[in-house]
Amino acid sequence: MPDKILFVVNKTSGENNNNWQAGIESYFKGKEATIDFYHLPDPVDCDSLDQYIKDAKAKKVVAVGGDGTISLVAKSVTGTSMILGVVPAGSANGMAKELMIPAKLEDALQIIEGGRQTSMDTILLNDKHLCLHLSDVGINAQLIKNFEDGDTRGKLGYFKVAWKTLVRRQALEVTIKNEDKSFCRKAIMVVIANAGKYGTGAVINPEGEIDDGLFEIVVVKRLTLWGFLKIMLSLGFDHKNIEIYQTRSVDILAKHRAHFQVDGEYIGKVDKITAIIQPGNIQIMLPEA
Template sequence: MPEAKKLKFLFAINPISGGQDKSEWEVGIHNFFEKHPHTVELFLLDGKNDNEELPKQIALHQPDRLVAVGGDGTIKFVAEHALNANLPLGIIPAGSANGMAKELNIPATLEESLEIVVNGLAKPIDLICINGTEHCLHLSDIGMNAQLVKYFDEGKIRGKLGYARGALRVLMRRRLLKVRISTGNEEVLRSGFMVVLANARMYGTGAIINPDGDVADGKFEVVVIRQLSLLAILRMFIHFRPFDPKHIEIFPATSVHIVTKRKAYFQIDGEYRGKIREITAEIWPGKLRVMLPHLPE
């Protein structure tokens, strides 16, 4: 039997994602690789000079795979560098919600997710390119959820309690958006509480926004949340129930241009991006390779 190829892995670790110390994860990674012939390097992100330092680490270590350890924001950041370096992306879910990992069926435990990083399959997934400069792996949105992301980031309380407090602030300040949506095939005017660019099916909380979403189908969906009662909002944001299909409208698209009547909150993959009045987006099919579980026989 031929000897297994020895690989180099570079782990980019957010040490405080999800409000938890990751020092035990670092030990766990080293312990896991003691039984493998591969080389592993760890790089701790500090939120200051990561955009300059991570490419230096990639150039120094020349890894075969780049691995993100953190939540959706960390995964998005590291994915950008994996894309630039033409490297497969590994994912170790270590955030508070881990929406992208759930979407890709990556287990939450360190041992199981490391097994996929090492022995999984590198499969291409789509990206949504936004305004020609940023990429969305998962879900971006305008309106209420982006406002919630902003409030959560500003708060000092993490976890479900911090999320619930942010949700209550959103409830008190919610306003309808008036938007013009142009997909190339059609142009519509709509009023709603949220407009979502969905490359996937659900938020990290488990709330399903786009039931037929697929990260590798060569398109994305523009989802308009048109009506929300107070009860529906509480169910959605606090109890994490699925969105009521009677209150949403879905437009499949490969590109879109959205204009809002007034400035609205905007987020990309859980990262707040400020207020906007206009965005453009287009699908980049199969642009990013991600280490994923083998399909069952």
């Protein structure tokens, strides 16, 4: 019996000018695979999505969208025998870049069809949020909120919002408690990293591996205007202003409530974050090594 592949399509991702379903149907025409589609409504109904995925009984469930779409689908397939696939269709596609999944539709579908299946760690945050990629508290989360609240889109709009956010930046005072130590820091942001780089291409966590049973706490102590420009130009972070700690669990306590995001989704203001690794918690299709 042919494998069933369910494509969860977010039509609001990215440039909104691609007919993803037509392209996918064209690719699989004449192939031995059964394909199905679920188009995400706006706003998203998470319960309906979860139920559809369970009822579909598909071997592979593919997120067609950006980081937020991938996170939505991952929540439904985590801990099951279903395999997550990714077709990059967002604006930044940070997670897809991390996983080396190409932006061209045909190339991404070749991985869905015949790539390698591997296990991937996830991070559980505050007992309810699933992190695949990068989450943080501080200036980047505030930037995401400001961008969502604004009325301009695209790279120029992002740059304007980012610059405004940077100029008004405020330092955090945090206490970080991991498995074997507790320490206090002043920082512009603290990153909980299961991966290595943001969607801009800037590497925040050179030690990041998605399947090593560990994650990293990245403390960004300061961010200069030049450091900001390096990030925007995909030249990376100034690592002399960064501390990195590997761990399996952590508690982050902030003196004042601060902006918090998970895999590109703004969550709100928090003063405490707990994080614990969930090794090999999800199966995913990746390019051949």
